[in-house]
Amino acid sequence: xxxxxxxxxxxxxxxxxxxxxxxxxxxxxxxxxxxxxxxxxxxxxxxxxxxxxxxxxxxxxxxxxxxxxxxxxxxxxxxxxxxxxxxxxxxxxxxxxxxxxxxxxxxxxxxxxxxxxxxxxxxxxxxxxxxxxxxxxxxxxxxxxxxxxxxxxxxxxxxxxxxxxxxxxxxxxxxxxxxxxxxxxxxxxxxxxxxxxxxxxxxxxxxxxxxxxxxxxxxxxxxxxxxxxxxxxxxxxxxxxxxxxxxxxxxxxxxxxxxxxxxxxxxxxxxxxxxxxxxxxxxxxxxxxxxxxxxxxxxxxxxxxxxxxxxxxxxxxxxxxxxxxxxx
Ligand code: AKB
Numbered sequence: 001x002x003x004x005x006x007x008x009x010x011x012x013x014x015x016x017x018x019x020x021x022x023x024x025x026x027x028x029x030x031x032x033x034x035x036x037x038x039x040x041x042x043x044x045x046x047x048x049x050x051x052x053x054x055x056x057x058x059x060x061x062x063x064x065x066x067x068x069x070x071x072x073x074x075x076x077x078x079x080x081x082x083x084x085x086x087x088x089x090x091x092x093x094x095x096x097x098x099x100x101x102x103x104x105x106x107x108x109x110x111x112x113x114x115x116x117x118x119x120x121x122x123x124x125x126x127x128x129x130x131x132x133x134x135x136x137x138x139x140x141x142x143x144x145x146x147x148x149x150x151x152x153x154x155x156x157x158x159x160x161x162x163x164x165x166x167x168x169x170x171x172x173x174x175x176x177x178x179x180x181x182x183x184x185x186x187x188x189x190x191x192x193x194x195x196x197x198x199x200x201x202x203x204x205x206x207x208x209x210x211x212x213x214x215x216x217x218x219x220x221x222x223x224x225x226x227x228x229x230x231x232x233x234x235x236x237x238x239x240x241x242x243x244x245x246x247x248x249x250x251x252x253x254x255x256x257x258x259x260x261x262x263x264x265x266x267x268x269x270x271x272x273x274x275x276x277x278x279x280x281x282x283x284x285x286x287x288x289x290x291x292x293x294x295x296x297x298x299x300x301x302x303x304x305x306x307x308x309x310x311x312x313x314x315x316x317x318x319x320x321x322x323x324x325x326x327x328x
Contacts (some may be wrong), residue, residue: 005030007067009052009099010074012039014186015119015227019071020045022228032065035074052095058102067106069115069235069303072099078123078188078283081148092151100162103171113165116174117235120156120246122220123149126286134292137177137248145286152177160245169175174234175246179220179291181227182311184319192283193219196259203267215257218289220250223311226304230296237300247296251304252311253289262308266317 006023010016011033020031020042031045038049050057051136052074061067074095081088103114123141126149144150156175164170180193187201188194195213202209222230230249234242254262258270296302306315 003064004066004068005032005046006069006071007031007061007065007102008033008071008073009095010055010072011035011042011045011047012037013073013075014181014183014188016071016073017042018183018224018228019187019231021261022232026232032061032067034061052098053090055098058098062102062105062109066110067102067114069117070099070103071117071231072096073119074150075119075151077188077191078146078148079123079192079194079280081151082146082279082283085147088147089151092148093154096155097158098150100158100171104162107169107171111169113169113172115235116159116171116173117231118155118159118173118246119227119231119324120152120175120177121149122177122179122248122291123283124153124156125149125288125291127288132289134290135248135288136292137246137295138242140288143212146283150242163245165239172239173245174242176230176234176296177246177248177291178227179222179250181182181224182316184219184316185224185323186206186249192280192287195256196221199259199272200263200316200320203263203270204324204326206267206269208271208273210273210275211256211260211281212275213256213284214276214281215260215274216255217281217284218253218255219280219284219287220253220289220291222249222251222304222325223306225307225315226251229301229305233300234296241299243299244295247299247302248291248293249296249302249304250291250293251306252308254308258308262312271299 012035031046036169076088091323126145159173162175165172
């Protein structure tokens with residue numbers, strides 16, 4: 001591996017693993033991946049064990065490599081962040097500042113702009129009451145309920161201010177406010193939209209599921225291939241086209257019960273009961289059921305490939321059956 005690389009933090013997470021695979025398929029051969037623990041070896045990737053809070057390690061990375069793109073995925077998700085706010089703010093805010101600084105140092109070192117991808121979230125929104133309108137980027141995002149949402153909003157703001165690409169070399173900051181994401185091959189940890197993937201993975205393993213959120217609640221979701229596609233699209237588009245620094249994207253917004261019914265279509269024996277977690281329910285109640293993603297559609301051609309039915313039929317069910325070795 002040469003010293004010209006793509007740098008990914010949080011590489012062991014759901015999105016990290018999928019993104020590295022997708023970058024590999026696209027022919028990106030030089031990836032350095034940072035996370036706390038060494039997991040399986042990934043092709044064409046040099047794994048660096050460590051923390052985004054370790055500034056000495058980040059300085060060493062800065063010395064050794066020429067980074068063209070940064071995908072800063074490391075984060076503590078919403079439920080875990082509420083339970084451990086100090087750690088979460090350290091990782092989600094201070095860790096992100098460290099990675100911004102690395103990006104800035106690289107821009108100076110290489111005398112060029114460094115593409116910087118930041119996954120933000122619908123957690124930046126805080127609806128006063130449950131409403132069914134499609135939330136735009138400017139709506140209801142001044143006072144997020146959770147520590148996680150606050151950190152995402154703060155870092156969006158810092159990223160936007162540090163993006164000096166109009167005047168001088170710096171970070172070329174691009175963010176997507178992700179809805180819940182469903183992967184057929186991995187499960188998230190510590191999030192609040194986790195009920196949907198947890199339900200589906202339980203069904204595929206012939207297990208029952210105790211759902212922590214009320215049956216009529218709706219959140220926006222997408223499946224992982226669409227999430228990765230969106231990242232590729234926003235990172236490849238000319239900066240001139242980007243009128244915002246952070247964009248909503250979405251695909252479908254079924255209620256919990258609709259998720260259950262859809263899952264039952266494929267896994268007839270699946271059984272789900274409810275045990276509402278009031279803290280997590282409150283988080284979900286503060287998030288929008290629908291987001292307006294027309295800015296992403298207009299500015300960089302975002303369009304989800306998978307609606308709810310297509311997600312189950314062409315992505316979730318075939319891959320999840322494969323994962324748990326079930327017969328078609
Ligand atoms: C979470 O539930 O914390 C995340 C998110 C919606 O950002 N999946």
